[in-house]
Amino acid sequence: MGIQVTGRHDSVTDGMKRYAHDKAEKLKRFFDGLGKIEIILDGHGLVQRAEAVIHVAGGETIVVHADAPKMNAAIDAMIDKAESKVRRHKERIRDHHAGPDGPHEVPGGRGESLESYQDVIEGTDFPAPERP
Numbered sequence: 001m002g003i004q005v006t007g008r009h010d011s012v013t014d015g016m017k018r019y020a021h022d023k024a025e026k027l028k029r030f031f032d033g034l035g036k037i038e039i040i041l042d043g044h045g046l047v048q049r050a051e052a053v054i055h056v057a058g059g060e061t062i063v064v065h066a067d068a069p070k071m072n073a074a075i076d077a078m079i080d081k082a083e084s085k086v087r088r089h090k091e092r093i094r095d096h097h098a099g100p101d102g103p104h105e106v107p108g109g110r111g112e113s114l115e116s117y118q119d120v121i122e123g124t125d126f127p128a129p130e131r132p
Helices: 014-029 071-096 117-122
Strands: 003-008 034-042 048-056 061-068
Touching (some): 014 034
């Protein structure tokens, strides 16, 4: 996962960029499928804006932004929104693989082995056929 922090209008300090980078590092604990994260800080005018473009596995993109009077507050609000969207994306992926009865285990996963057809036949007690 790579994090790129840039500033618009060259009015963002290196300290603010480092702060945004450190906050964005925490996003990877919510979802392993995160790719590149691009953070754009805009300190022009009275309203400070922080934006994030997060590339996730499967080619999807999550975009969040937040405005606040101070850049630290804008970054914190943007990271909170990003956490929420990343969690929601992870839930959608997990729920997509669930059936009507909820999530299910896949045979053969995590060390389980499937029984052979012959083992199933030999281990089953079939009733004797009735004779007329």
